[in-house]
Amino acid sequence: MAESTNHQTFVARLEKLAAAYSKRLADDFNHLTILAGQLEEDPTCTQSLQQLHAALHSLAGSAGTFGFVQLGRQAREQELQVATTLEQPCNDKQPLPVFEWIIALQKALKTDESKKSAVRIETSRIESVGGEPVIWLVERDSMLAEYMVQQLHSFGFHIRHLRDAEALAHEKGSLPDLLLIDHRASHLEALRANPVAFWQQHLKDFTCPVLFTGSEESFTARLNALRSGGQSYFVKPLDMINLASHMAQLIKTKDTVPERVMIVEDDKELAQQLQRVLEEASMHVAVLDRADTLFEAMHDVNPELILMDLWLPDVTGTEMAALLRQVEQWSQVPIVYLSSQSNSELRDQALLKGGDAFLEKPIDPDLLINLCRSRVKQRRKLEDTQNRDSLTGLLKHASIKEALDYQWQLTQRKPQPFSVVMLDIDHFKAVNDTYGHALGDVVIAAVGTLLRQRFRSTDRLGRYGGEEFTLVLIDCTAEHAERMVNNLREDFAAIQFTGGGNPFSCTLSAGVVDNQHFPDDIAESLLNRADQALYQAKKSGRNRVCLATD
Numbered sequence: 001m002a003e004s005t006n007h008q009t010f011v012a013r014l015e016k017l018a019a020a021y022s023k024r025l026a027d028d029f030n031h032l033t034i035l036a037g038q039l040e041e042d043p044t045c046t047q048s049l050q051q052l053h054a055a056l057h058s059l060a061g062s063a064g065t066f067g068f069v070q071l072g073r074q075a076r077e078q079e080l081q082v083a084t085t086l087e088q089p090c091n092d093k094q095p096l097p098v099f100e101w102i103i104a105l106q107k108a109l110k111t112d113e114s115k116k117s118a119v120r121i122e123t124s125r126i127e128s129v130g131g132e133p134v135i136w137l138v139e140r141d142s143m144l145a146e147y148m149v150q151q152l153h154s155f156g157f158h159i160r161h162l163r164d165a166e167a168l169a170h171e172k173g174s175l176p177d178l179l180l181i182d183h184r185a186s187h188l189e190a191l192r193a194n195p196v197a198f199w200q201q202h203l204k205d206f207t208c209p210v211l212f213t214g215s216e217e218s219f220t221a222r223l224n225a226l227r228s229g230g231q232s233y234f235v236k237p238l239d240m241i242n243l244a245s246h247m248a249q250l251i252k253t254k255d256t257v258p259e260r261v262m263i264v265e266d267d268k269e270l271a272q273q274l275q276r277v278l279e280e281a282s283m284h285v286a287v288l289d290r291a292d293t294l295f296e297a298m299h300d301v302n303p304e305l306i307l308m309d310l311w312l313p314d315v316t317g318t319e320m321a322a323l324l325r326q327v328e329q330w331s332q333v334p335i336v337y338l339s340s341q342s343n344s345e346l347r348d349q350a351l352l353k354g355g356d357a358f359l360e361k362p363i364d365p366d367l368l369i370n371l372c373r374s375r376v377k378q379r380r381k382l383e384d385t386q387n388r389d390s391l392t393g394l395l396k397h398a399s400i401k402e403a404l405d406y407q408w409q410l411t412q413r414k415p416q417p418f419s420v421v422m423l424d425i426d427h428f429k430a431v432n433d434t435y436g437h438a439l440g441d442v443v444i445a446a447v448g449t450l451l452r453q454r455f456r457s458t459d460r461l462g463r464y465g466g467e468e469f470t471l472v473l474i475d476c477t478a479e480h481a482e483r484m485v486n487n488l489r490e491d492f493a494a495i496q497f498t499g500g501g502n503p504f505s506c507t508l509s510a511g512v513v514d515n516q517h518f519p520d521d522i523a524e525s526l527l528n529r530a531d532q533a534l535y536q537a538k539k540s541g542r543n544r545v546c547l548a549t550d
């Protein structure tokens with residue numbers, strides 16, 4: 001009930017926003033007409049030309065982002081012509097046909113409006129979910145800011161709007177996860193005089209990533225953004241999907257899953273000491289002191305790195321490594337040997353026999369942490385290139401199926417609920433047919449970004465094929481998964497794509513199942529049930545989530 005009230009409030013807000021932007025366009029046209037009159041009387045008046053340039057610049061920046069693509073393009077062309085005229089000496093300046101331009105702009109607006117009216121844009125939830133990354137948006141155009149807030153919210157970001165650099169300077173309290181700044185967001189002379197120094201000064205207390213936006217597509221604008229401390233510069237009108245994907249990637253680097261390390265060491269005190277050091281560095285650590293339980297422990301822990309004592313009772317570390325290398329699944333896990341002997345021959349032999357590095361006891365804690373981190377990072381990178389789909393960053397078909405099998409096997413030993421979701425973009429063939437394959441890829445990539453943003457890093461998310469996705473949600477019942485996927489569905493529907501100057505949105509259907517309702521099912525059967533539930537969702541009208549039933 002509360003959700004539906006929120007939804008209605010949000011719809012009302014969006015409608016208000018659309019109406020306000022139309023009203024603003026009317027004001028913009030009035031302003032342009034006044035300027036056209038002034039320039040008719042005095043075609044070379046620098047002040048009027050500058051005002052015309054500013055008005056067209058602002059229109060070009062905001063119209064495209066609000067979906068008035070033709071209008072934005074037209075305004076941008078005219079803005080460039082005014083800029084050229086402004087640069088010319090007074091005697092060479094030719095009168096500009098501003099009244100004709102206004103007619104052209106109105107025509108472009110009509111074209112945009114006729115396309116827009118055919119499009120239904122669904123809206124998303126507005127309640128903010130705990131743990132959402134917090135973004136501060138510094139943007140003087142409040143209407144553009146509100147639009148950006150709505151679109152980025154759909155991708156799972158919590159946005160706080162600050163009007164300009166001065167508001168940013170006065171902001172107290174906890175810092176954001178990312179700053180998104182219009183590089184012209186201040187009236188102060190200092191910004192005009194030296195933009196780089198201005199932003200460096202304003203950003204000196206921020207350690208989070210910074211992205212700049214701006215209307216100028218120039219080398220200087222990009223260089224200034226870089227020198228001001230920005231990771232990237234996005235040109236208006238903004239491609240919100242690309243922007244959201246970029247933001248998700250920047251923020252995700254902070255949200256790393258703890259490294260899983262296994263210590264194989266019979267010296268209990270030493271093992272505990274190493275475990276404490278690594279756990280303090282936020283890693284998950286398991287200790288194995290008996291060689292004969294190696295394979296069971298590997299199944300349970302699924303380590304990303306092994307710290308292996310070189311000498312264990314009855315068996316050597318190199319023999320253990322050789323055994324692991326014989327099993328396909330563990331043949332690539334990095335092994336770091338621990339030894340108290342500083343014998344270079346022994347070290348070389350150990351490394352030849354399947355080891356990756358060698359640490360001498362007593363072990364330096366910093367070296368241990370850094371070595372574990374860097375080896376796991378390397379391994380994850382390699383795994384990502386092998387197992388992840390390049391368009392979406394999600395697991396490939398074979399890897400998501402493997403992840404599901406693994407999760408199922410794990411819960412056979414340690415009962416834990418998990419859900420399987422099959423998800424599919426509705427009428428996707430029509431998207432490809434209408435807007436082209438390349439834009440179809442943008443829609444698929446947007447689902448990838450949204451999934452990565454919406455689910456926990458411990459969940460397993462995959463592109464099953466084409467426009468179909470599979471999720472394995474850990475520690476999650478079907479009812480919980482249904483709620484989350486429904487939220488995702490609403491958020492996806494709120495994303496506005498633009499193809500050939502035509503804004504459009506897409507919807508998703510999904511089928512959900514969990515292991516608790518079907519305890520006798522193997523992994524493959526759960527996947528089939530989720531697929532059947534997806535079929536039900538499609539059959540009963542699409543844009544919905546169905547739970548699997550008997």
Ligand SMILES: Nc1nc2c(ncn2[C@@H]2O[C@H](COP(=O)(O)OP(=O)(O)OP(=O)(O)O)[C@@H](O)[C@H]2O)c(=O)[nH]1
Nearest residue numbers: 424425426427428429430432437438440441466467
């Ligand atoms: N752009 C793009 N299209 C793809 C990709 N993989 C598959 N497709 C297309 O996705 C479309 C899937 O269409 P269908 O399976 O008929 O389903 P649909 O049109 O989504 O209809 P419903 O699922 O019934 O709502 C086909 O046209 C495929 O060519 C891809 O990587 N990129």
